[in-house]
Amino acid sequence: MDICSMTALELGKRIRQRELSAVEAAEACLARIEAVEPVINGFVTIDAEGALARAREVQKGIDDGIFTGPLAGVPVAVKDNLCTKGVLTTCGSKMLGNFRPTFSAEAVRNLEKAGAVVIGKTNMDEFAMGSTTETSYYGATKNPWDPGHVPGGSSGGSCAAVAANECPFALGSDTGGSIRQPSSFCGVIGIKPTYGTVSRYGLVAYGSSLDQVGPVARSVSDCAAVLEAIASHDKKDSTSIRREDDDFTGALVDEVKGMRIGIPKDYFGEGLDREVKDQILHAVNVLEEKGALVEEFDLSLVQYAIPAYYVIASAEASSNLSRFDGVKYGYRAENYDGLHNMYKMTRSEGFGAEVKRRIMLGSFVLSSGYYDAYYLKALRTKALIKRAFDSAFARFDIIVAPAAPTTAPELGKSLIDPLKMYLGDIYTVSVNLAGLPGITVPVGQDAKGLPVGMQLIGDCFAENKIIRAAYAFEQTRKYEAPGLCSDRIDAAAGESFDREGGR
Amino acid sequence: MANKISDETIEYVGILAKLELSCEEKENAKSDMEKMLDYIDTLNELDTAGIKPMSHVFPVNNVFREDIVRDGDGSADALANAPLAKDQGFKVPKTIG
Numbered sequence: 001m002d003i004c005s006m007t008a009l010e011l012g013k014r015i016r017q018r019e020l021s022a023v024e025a026a027e028a029c030l031a032r033i034e035a036v037e038p039v040i041n042g043f044v045t046i047d048a049e050g051a052l053a054r055a056r057e058v059q060k061g062i063d064d065g066i067f068t069g070p071l072a073g074v075p076v077a078v079k080d081n082l083c084t085k086g087v088l089t090t091c092g093s094k095m096l097g098n099f100r101p102t103f104s105a106e107a108v109r110n111l112e113k114a115g116a117v118v119i120g121k122t123n124m125d126e127f128a129m130g131s132t133t134e135t136s137y138y139g140a141t142k143n144p145w146d147p148g149h150v151p152g153g154s155s156g157g158s159c160a161a162v163a164a165n166e167c168p169f170a171l172g173s174d175t176g177g178s179i180r181q182p183s184s185f186c187g188v189i190g191i192k193p194t195y196g197t198v199s200r201y202g203l204v205a206y207g208s209s210l211d212q213v214g215p216v217a218r219s220v221s222d223c224a225a226v227l228e229a230i231a232s233h234d235k236k237d238s239t240s241i242r243r244e245d246d247d248f249t250g251a252l253v254d255e256v257k258g259m260r261i262g263i264p265k266d267y268f269g270e271g272l273d274r275e276v277k278d279q280i281l282h283a284v285n286v287l288e289e290k291g292a293l294v295e296e297f298d299l300s301l302v303q304y305a306i307p308a309y310y311v312i313a314s315a316e317a318s319s320n321l322s323r324f325d326g327v328k329y330g331y332r333a334e335n336y337d338g339l340h341n342m343y344k345m346t347r348s349e350g351f352g353a354e355v356k357r358r359i360m361l362g363s364f365v366l367s368s369g370y371y372d373a374y375y376l377k378a379l380r381t382k383a384l385i386k387r388a389f390d391s392a393f394a395r396f397d398i399i400v401a402p403a404a405p406t407t408a409p410e411l412g413k414s415l416i417d418p419l420k421m422y423l424g425d426i427y428t429v430s431v432n433l434a435g436l437p438g439i440t441v442p443v444g445q446d447a448k449g450l451p452v453g454m455q456l457i458g459d460c461f462a463e464n465k466i467i468r469a470a471y472a473f474e475q476t477r478k479y480e481a482p483g484l485c486s487d488r489i490d491a492a493a494g495e496s497f498d499r500e501g502g503r
Numbered sequence: 504m505a506n507k508i509s510d511e512t513i514e515y516v517g518i519l520a521k522l523e524l525s526c527e528e529k530e531n532a533k534s535d536m537e538k539m540l541d542y543i544d545t546l547n548e549l550d551t552a553g554i555k556p557m558s559h560v561f562p563v564n565n566v567f568r569e570d571i572v573r574d575g576d577g578s579a580d581a582l583a584n585a586p587l588a589k590d591q592g593f594k595v596p597k598t599i600g
Contacts, residue, residue: 102580195560209559238566239559307543318520325521327593329584339596341523348523356522357535363519364512364536365543377546379556384549386560419538435560460560 003028005481008074008168008222015062015073022062022073026055026117029075033120033166039147042161043120044080044138045088051075051119058115070225072115077161077170080121081128082108082213083202091204092124092136092154095350096330105202106237107171107213107230114229119167122157126352127321128178128206130154131421132414135354140411143185145450145482149408152182158216159186163482169217169226173203175210176309177403177428183216183440184403184453187480189470190216191223194460195435196241198227199234205320207313208239210432218479220441220471224248227463243461251464256472257291259465262396264299267427273406279452283443284400286476287469297395301388304381305430306422310358311365311378312433317355318362324350357418386434393459398466400456401427403440407450427455437463441470442480451480506540508533 003011003025014020030048037043055075061067078084081091083101090096108118125135133141133156141156143149144164151160155172159182162170172179174192183190191214198213205211215226228249233242263284268277288294326332326346333345351359365374392399404424414421431438437460440453454473458466513529513536524532578591587594 099584102583235566235568239561239563241561301549304546304549307546310539311543311546322521326586327595328581330586332586336596339598342596343521344523347521351522356520356524356528357532359520359522360516360532361536361539364516367515367519374540374543376556377551378543379558380551380554381546381549383554383557384551386557418535419542433560 004165022055046120067115106199125154128154152185154178185408187451201236207316251467266302279444308381309429314362
């Protein structure tokens with residue numbers, strides 16, 4: 001079996017059994033990256049040298065019995081808003097084009113403690129603001145299923161890299177759907193954990209009350225194992241939660257008998273693509289046949305989640321991104337007149353259009369005279385949304401929803417109308433507002449051959465239920481790689497080879 | 504279109520956001536913000552009287568710890584990414600005239 005198409009756990013097992021070395025695993029991923037990156041552009045930074053050095057070190061650790069866990073020696077790609085010591089961390093922005101953190105994010109450190117090997121940093125919408133990875137300063141990432149389409153976002157690079165077999169798993173971050181939506185578009189599995197489960201230390205903040213780090217992989221088991229490795233209580237993050245129930249791999253059980261599944265009617269009405277709807281309801285049937293108890297219900301307040309989300313996320317972003325002023329790190333404008341103008345010029349030149357749009361909206365809703373009407377109103381709405389979920393979870397174990405209203409849109413079609421793009425977040429943002437865990441699993445494809453993902457939502461701290469349901473479904477449907485598109489990728493790689501004059 | 508953003512408001516937002524906007528950017532920002540605020544105004548359909556604003560889903564408390572000196576970022580590390588540094592400090596344009 002090809003190293004690059006193995007899951008993280010398979011690869012880790014072979015490394016532990018000395019069938020493969022950590023160095024061979026890293027080399028295989030790096031070769032694959034070199035072959036497909038001209039088409040996919042899933043990475044901002046490929047740290048070949050660092051990865052190979054680290055792989056040698058980890059292999060020694062494995063040989064010496066220091067690393068014994070399931071992820072020892074397994075390559076991983078990390079979203080570019082997670083700090084990696086000494087390795088560029090750009091957040092997809094010109095603003096941080098030269099930023100090399102002097103420390104690593106806690107989630108990355110946890111992976112390193114487990115013996116994983118970071119091979120590079122994945123592309124993303126600038127500061128995680130976007131749903132297509134097209135707002136990146138470093139060019140759009142392409143969907144491995146069809147390079148004419150977006151991979152989703154903002155963790156589009158992580159999801160595309162995993163789907164294209166450039167790495168067995170990756171870390172992403174999810175503020176309003178940024179792991180679950182691109183996982184759906186790329187046909188991979190991604191988890192947004194309960195808020196507070198994974199430390200945000202070293203995650204460059206976008207909407208602090210909503211941001212969570214999570215895994216992206218090609219199997220539910222991989223995601224559970226990675227989540228187990230990265231979840232930790234961290235004193236450096238005051239919102240980090242000490243969880244006793246972090247045995248996520250214990251939930252990998254093929255059994256959903258008696259599980260109560262709620263189908264929010266409001267999520268399956270107008271605006272949802274017919275094919276996406278059919279694929280998801282088909283998957284729900286599969287779970288029902290396995291013994292789950294399925295019932296429709298009214299979740300309510302669905303239409304208020306997006307406006308509340310954009311007020312809260314933009315408000316927090318305007319505050320969080322005030323640190324980028326050209327003084328301590330990152331870009332500084334070349335021409336300016338005095339200190340104040342330096343701040344302004346630096347930010348105006350360093351940020352892209354979408355980031356500016358959200359900073360301005362956020363500054364406005366927090367400004368005197370509008371704070372109550374917009375910001376506090378949104379926080380009150382959030383309280384009501386949380387209440388709606390609380391009453392839903394009094395009746396159901398999990399909620400099934402789409403991850404997005406459509407499959408991946410074509411490149412270049414989304415940024416023209418930002419409001420329309422925001423509306424695509426309808427099924428994901430309320431999960432962040434309520435702090436809930438969610439997982440996306442691939443359930444099929446549309447007529448164009450683009451993946452459809454199903455989102456399973458759990459109550460706070462009920463990751464085990466969504467993991468169990470996702471795993472049970474996965475047993476009925478083998479993971480499908482964009483294999484048919486491997487020819488397409490190779491062909492497109494050839495094209496790009498010609499076009500760029502032998503790159 | 505209920506919301507109308509005036510030139511003064513955009514100017515003010517530019518000051519708050521510390522952004523220098525070109526004329527074109529200002530015009531775009533005005534229409535973008537008007538559209539967004541019209542959309543956000545749908546929240547007014549909701550009766551939220553008596554609902555406490557929820558900033559965090561879980562109670563967020565101050566996390567206290569003992570005040571113990573640790574080896575934090577040394578000055579070399581802290582300055583490693585500085586666009587300009589001088590004498591163990593961040594160098595910026597003159598701040599007081």
